[in-house]
Amino acid sequence: MHEWALAEGIVKTADKFAEDQGIEEITEVKIMIGELQQVEHEIIEFALDQLRTPRMKLAKFTIETSPARFKCRKCTHEWQLNTRNLDKETGEAIHFVPEMAHVYLTCPNCGSPDFEVTEGRGVWLVSIKGRKKE
Amino acid sequence: MSDPRLAIIPGRFDNVERIIAVSSGKGGVGKSMVAVALALSLRAHSHKVGLLDLDFTSPSTHVILGVEGLYPEEEKGITPPESQGLSYMSIVHYSADEPVPLRGLDASNAIIELLAITRWEELDYLIIDMPPGIGDATLDMLRLIPRIEFLVVTTPSRLAYESVRKLLVLLKDQKIPTIGVVENMVVKQTDFIKEEIHKIGSRYLGAIDHDASAEAAIGHLEKLEMTHFYRQVEKIGEGI
Numbered sequence: 001m002h003e004w005a006l007a008e009g010i011v012k013t014a015d016k017f018a019e020d021q022g023i024e025e026i027t028e029v030k031i032m033i034g035e036l037q038q039v040e041h042e043i044i045e046f047a048l049d050q051l052r053t054p055r056m057k058l059a060k061f062t063i064e065t066s067p068a069r070f071k072c073r074k075c076t077h078e079w080q081l082n083t084r085n086l087d088k089e090t091g092e093a094i095h096f097v098p099e100m101a102h103v104y105l106t107c108p109n110c111g112s113p114d115f116e117v118t119e120g121r122g123v124w125l126v127s128i129k130g131r132k133k134e
Numbered sequence: 135m136s137d138p139r140l141a142i143i144p145g146r147f148d149n150v151e152r153i154i155a156v157s158s159g160k161g162g163v164g165k166s167m168v169a170v171a172l173a174l175s176l177r178a179h180s181h182k183v184g185l186l187d188l189d190f191t192s193p194s195t196h197v198i199l200g201v202e203g204l205y206p207e208e209e210k211g212i213t214p215p216e217s218q219g220l221s222y223m224s225i226v227h228y229s230a231d232e233p234v235p236l237r238g239l240d241a242s243n244a245i246i247e248l249l250a251i252t253r254w255e256e257l258d259y260l261i262i263d264m265p266p267g268i269g270d271a272t273l274d275m276l277r278l279i280p281r282i283e284f285l286v287v288t289t290p291s292r293l294a295y296e297s298v299r300k301l302l303v304l305l306k307d308q309k310i311p312t313i314g315v316v317e318n319m320v321v322k323q324t325d326f327i328k329e330e331i332h333k334i335g336s337r338y339l340g341a342i343d344h345d346a347s348a349e350a351a352i353g354h355l356e357k358l359e360m361t362h363f364y365r366q367v368e369k370i371g372e373g374i
Contacts, residue, residue, distance in 0.1 A: 004210035004211060009137075096251060098244075099240045100229060102236055121243075
């Protein structure tokens with residue numbers, strides 16, 4: 001599943017960050033996921049749990065979703081997308097490679113495919129809490 | 135904090151022995167044809183081969199292979215589908231062969247996403263059909279792919295070579311291994327390209343004659359494998 005690849009990236013990045021900062025035990029990892037990724041929270045939570053490193057054995061993973069917003073570069077129209085309204089084929093393509101939005105979606109005002117994803121794309125770590133070595 | 139996708143990309147190539155980017159400074163030099171013929175000929179010599187089409191805005195390897203409607207399987211990421219004995223990954227699996235109008239940053243993000251989620255099986259060779267030039271895709275490859283080697287394609291044209299020379303200089307400056315240069319679409323053999331390649335210290339891998347039958351074989355592999363073009367690429371493949 002795609003969620004497993006994302007979880008793998010999150011765990012590796014968090015563990016490396018903790019190592020670089022001298023954090024012995026991670027207690028909390030806050031993750032923001034763009035709505036465009038259409039990630040199943042249950043699957044990514046399960047994957048994160050399975051992939052935990054010893055340093056994050058007891059860590060709490062908090063996942064938030066950032067809504068997908070777009071701005072047309074041609075007519076400057078801004079809009080929000082409800083990914084639940086996408087058909088199956090479009091939804092799957094965008095789930096795996098979010099830039100496929102430019103293949104399947106156009107500006108609702110002028111029809112241009114030249115738009116910017118201003119919010120709700122990608123996965124990033126918001127914060128990591130933990131205890132440093134004494 | 136860094137992009138979590140970047141942390142997993144290097145490990146995605148752990149099972150791949152050699153990663154060869156078929157590249158050129160210029161479009162229209164036959165890069166995709168060389169990439170596909172090279173991948174098929176290596177497979178014909180009993181190697182396990184993958185083919186990755188990174189030319190997102192103008193993918194064409196699926197046309198040469200004559201395949202459509204392939205879809206990768208999901209297994210803790212995605213597994214490239216098999217086509218003609220190759221593990222084959224292309225953006226067309228997701229774009230349904232519709233236009234893919236991407237600006238630079240979006241193209242770069244799409245490449246990073248695809249590299250992060252694709253799980254390659256054990257391969258002797260992964261052949262990458264690169265987009266032309268020294269833009270985002272080339273820079274992303276230099277940044278992200280460990281052990282990447284470049285096989286550069288030019289034509290006898292001085293215009294094509296001028297762009298190729300810049301690519302070769304960039305690769306040399308960045309200390310990226312370059313297998314050498316293939317001179318494609320040769321109508322009349324001269325030493326111009328060979329001498330220029332030697333001048334900048336690169337390796338001339340050989341000439342491939344212009345072969346009209348190769349164009350007619352697009353989409354028909356059994357015909358492609360019978361062409362003079364294919365045999366010449368195969369011979370070059372034996373020397374890499």
